[in-house]
Amino acid sequence: MFLVTALEMRHNVGMATTVPNASRTARDRARVELTDEIKAVARRHLADHGSAALSLRAVAREVGMVSSAVYRYFPSRDELLTALIIDAYDAVGERAEAADSASRDRAVDARWLKVCEAVRAWALANPHEYALIYGSPVPGYAAPQATIGPASRVPWVLLRLLTDGVASDEIVAGETPAMSRTIRSDFAQLRRTAAPAVPDAVLSRGLAAWSQVLGNINLEMFGHLHNVIHDYDAFFTLQMRRACEFLVRGA
Amino acid sequence: MFLVTALEMRHNVGMATTVPNASRTARDRARVELTDEIKAVARRHLADHGSAALSLRAVAREVGMVSSAVYRYFPSRDELLTALIIDAYDAVGERAEAADSASRDRAVDARWLKVCEAVRAWALANPHEYALIYGSPVPGYAAPQATIGPASRVPWVLLRLLTDGVASDEIVAGETPAMSRTIRSDFAQLRRTAAPAVPDAVLSRGLAAWSQVLGNINLEMFGHLHNVIHDYDAFFTLQMRRACEFLVRGA
DNA sequence: CCTTGTCAAGAGCGGCGCTCTTGTTTCTTG
DNA sequence: CAAGAAACAAGAGCGCCGCTCTTGACAAGG
Numbered sequence: 001m002f003l004v005t006a007l008e009m010r011h012n013v014g015m016a017t018t019v020p021n022a023s024r025t026a027r028d029r030a031r032v033e034l035t036d037e038i039k040a041v042a043r044r045h046l047a048d049h050g051s052a053a054l055s056l057r058a059v060a061r062e063v064g065m066v067s068s069a070v071y072r073y074f075p076s077r078d079e080l081l082t083a084l085i086i087d088a089y090d091a092v093g094e095r096a097e098a099a100d101s102a103s104r105d106r107a108v109d110a111r112w113l114k115v116c117e118a119v120r121a122w123a124l125a126n127p128h129e130y131a132l133i134y135g136s137p138v139p140g141y142a143a144p145q146a147t148i149g150p151a152s153r154v155p156w157v158l159l160r161l162l163t164d165g166v167a168s169d170e171i172v173a174g175e176t177p178a179m180s181r182t183i184r185s186d187f188a189q190l191r192r193t194a195a196p197a198v199p200d201a202v203l204s205r206g207l208a209a210w211s212q213v214l215g216n217i218n219l220e221m222f223g224h225l226h227n228v229i230h231d232y233d234a235f236f237t238l239q240m241r242r243a244c245e246f247l248v249r250g251a
Numbered sequence: 252m253f254l255v256t257a258l259e260m261r262h263n264v265g266m267a268t269t270v271p272n273a274s275r276t277a278r279d280r281a282r283v284e285l286t287d288e289i290k291a292v293a294r295r296h297l298a299d300h301g302s303a304a305l306s307l308r309a310v311a312r313e314v315g316m317v318s319s320a321v322y323r324y325f326p327s328r329d330e331l332l333t334a335l336i337i338d339a340y341d342a343v344g345e346r347a348e349a350a351d352s353a354s355r356d357r358a359v360d361a362r363w364l365k366v367c368e369a370v371r372a373w374a375l376a377n378p379h380e381y382a383l384i385y386g387s388p389v390p391g392y393a394a395p396q397a398t399i400g401p402a403s404r405v406p407w408v409l410l411r412l413l414t415d416g417v418a419s420d421e422i423v424a425g426e427t428p429a430m431s432r433t434i435r436s437d438f439a440q441l442r443r444t445a446a447p448a449v450p451d452a453v454l455s456r457g458l459a460a461w462s463q464v465l466g467n468i469n470l471e472m473f474g475h476l477h478n479v480i481h482d483y484d485a486f487f488t489l490q491m492r493r494a495c496e497f498l499v500r501g502a
Numbered sequence: 503c504c505t506t507g508t509c510a511a512g513a514g515c516g517g518c519g520c521t522c523t524t525g526t527t528t529c530t531t532g
Numbered sequence: 533c534a535a536g537a538a539a540c541a542a543g544a545g546c547g548c549c550g551c552t553c554t555t556g557a558c559a560a561g562g
Contacts, residue, residue: 031539052303056519068521069541077519135387137473151475179489182482190479208463208490214475215466222388224402224465228441231433238430239459251502278508278559306549319552320510328550 035073038063042080043087046128051081081132085143086150088129093153095122100157108165109244115157116213116240123217130221134214155210159195162206165248166198174250176201205250209243216240286324289314290338293331297379305332332383336394337401339380344404346373351408359416360495366408367464367491374468381472385465406461410446413457416499417449425501427452456501460494467491 041062045054056077060067074080099118103111123130133151137143143151165171179187179200187200195203216239219225220232229235245251292313296305307328308318325331350369354362374381384402388394394402416422430438430451438451446454467490470476471483480486496502 055517057517066542067519068543071520072540131387134469134473134475136382143474148478177489177493180482180485183480183485183489186480186482186486204489204493208493211466211470211490212459212462213466214469215462215464218385218465218469219462222385223394224385229434229437231431231437234431234434235437238428238434238455239462242428242455242459246497282508307551308549317511318550319512322551323509 031073034063038070038073038080039083039087043084043129046084046132047126050128051084051132054081056080082144082147084129085132086147088126088133089147089150089153091126091129092119092122092133093150093157095119096154096157100161108161108168108170109248112158112161112209112244112247113237113240115154115161117237119154119213120217120236123221127221130217134218135222156194158206158210159190159198162198162202163195166202171202171248172250173199174201174205177204179204201250202247205247209247212239212243282324285314289321289324289331290334294335294338294380297335297383298377301379302332302335302383307331333395333398335380336383337398339377339384340398340401340404342377342380343370343373343384344401344408346370347405347408351412359412359419359421360499363409363412363460363495363498364488364491366405366412368488370405370464371468371487374472378472381468385469386473407445409457409461410441410449413449413453414446417453422453422499423501424450425452425456428455430455452501453498456498460498463490463494 038059042054042059045059045062054077056070057067059080060070063070070080074083095118096115099114100111103114106114123134162171166173176199184200187203190203191198198206216236220229220236225232225235289310293305293310296310296313305328307321307325310331311318311321314321321331325334346369347366350365351362354365357365374385413422417424427450435451438454441454442449449457467487471480471487476483476486
């Protein structure tokens with residue numbers, strides 16, 4: 001919501017040389033409404049046909065205006081995509097945060113499992129949006145700066161889990177694997193930024209667990225487990241449970 | 252190479268009602284050459300602009316013929332994409348097989364590591380082809396049957412590694428996690444098909460390790476480690492080494 | 503020789519992203 | 533309150549795209 005307003009403000013700045021002064025006019029309200037409607041229709045088209053088939057003209061048709069009129073609201077198809085990407089990151093981030101705070105009183109590994117399952121549930125419910133953010137990037141599309149905030153919400157939840165687990169001794173450090181100076185420095189920066197007091201070994205296992213989360217969801221959703229695994233739910237839970245054990249016990 | 256010939260034969264059958272009789276005519280030779288040239292140009296376009304931007308017309312322009320003429324060789328853009336997908340699977344599969352047989356006399360975990368690094372090296376060298384097969388599927392494109400063979404080459408290498416490791420006692424079974432009937436049945440089928448005598452616990456850890464391989468490559472290549480990890484090479488090796496330990500020791 | 507089958511080429515269909523121009527509506531300001 | 537400025541929807545048009553249908557050239561087999 002926030003970022004949408006920011007985007008449309010940036011858009012205004014880009015179009016008009018001067019911003020009048022007031023902002024609560026009827027036109028502005030109409031603009032926000034239309035912007036939202038365009039995004040809603042675009043999101044539906046995305047869910048129906050995927051990101052590559054997202055056509056500005058089709059969206060415009062359904063909204064009931066002419067294609068060129070959409071450019072008043074989104075300066076390009078890519079900007080529209082960016083808005084959808086941000087929304088997707090926010091959606092999955094919110095699910096992860098909700099899953100975490102709903103199980104805050106439980107053990108860290110249980111919370112981790114809940115967050116993983118929330119991410120997967122969201123992915124299964126919104127496959128194209130998942131592909132948009134965790135699949136191959138749209139070719140020739142560079143993720144703008146505005147996406148990195150929303151993109152960090154899920155990792156943030158997981159890093160806080162690591163911090164909590166280390167603080168409460170639920171996560172044991174285990175033996176620190178040998179690693180290069182550069183990696184130690186990366187981990188140090190990560191610790192400084194978002195995971196105080198979490199030792200390198202735990203950060204490493206946390207990233208391994210995270211890679212398993214996305215790896216398993218990718219394998220499942222992109223068809224690489226076809227004819228191999230049939231009960232995806234049970235398989236995911238099994239693998240995540242094992243990953244959790246490894247994460248907290250280092251074994 | 253094999254599969255290309257198969258595809259083009261299927262194509263011929265589809266186009267002509269009767270196949271003359273001989274096959275080494277000058278026309279036939281020209282046809283294979285042109286087919287290969289089209290594929291080569293298409294692969295370069297893919298590497299330059301990604302799969303969504305692969306344009307039959309552009310390829311035709313560069314090959315020096317008219318767009319409609321390409322349809323004599325590939326009945327649709329999707330069939331051309333399929334050929335590229337098969338080639339990509341074959342390429343990475345061949346790398347994996349080569350990496351494995353080059354280190355056949357070494358320990359199983361060292362071989363596993365070599366295979367993982369070969370896959371990643373291929374992915375880094377051919378990002379768009381990697382995205383084509385391990386990223387989000389091309390929207391509205393259903394992977395035809397002909398791709399599953401080439402797609403299995405890498406998994407096959409890994410499963411044989413598991414088999415070897417179990418046979419030589421380099422991989423210990425460890426404790427078998429509790430799992431549902433359905434999963435046990437999936438594992439049993441996998442064992443029957445491609446990994447004789449490999450216990451469920453090892454199959455589970457093997458799939459976990461494989462999900463880490465692809466998960467880490469995805470994270471790296473799709474930008475999710477941006478500003479977090481800087482020395483990707485060292486990070487990947489570190490994580491894979493740890494995954495290997497977990498795979499063979501169950502800890 | 504002439505039929506037959508393969509081929510490149512062209513024209514054309516509808517759709518795409520995007521731009522530029524043209525009036526109209528809405529809001530602000532003198 | 534009216535005049536000017538800003539924002540707007542709409543239309544026409546550009547050069548792409550994948551794909552189809554038709555036409556005429558050309559080589560091989562009878």
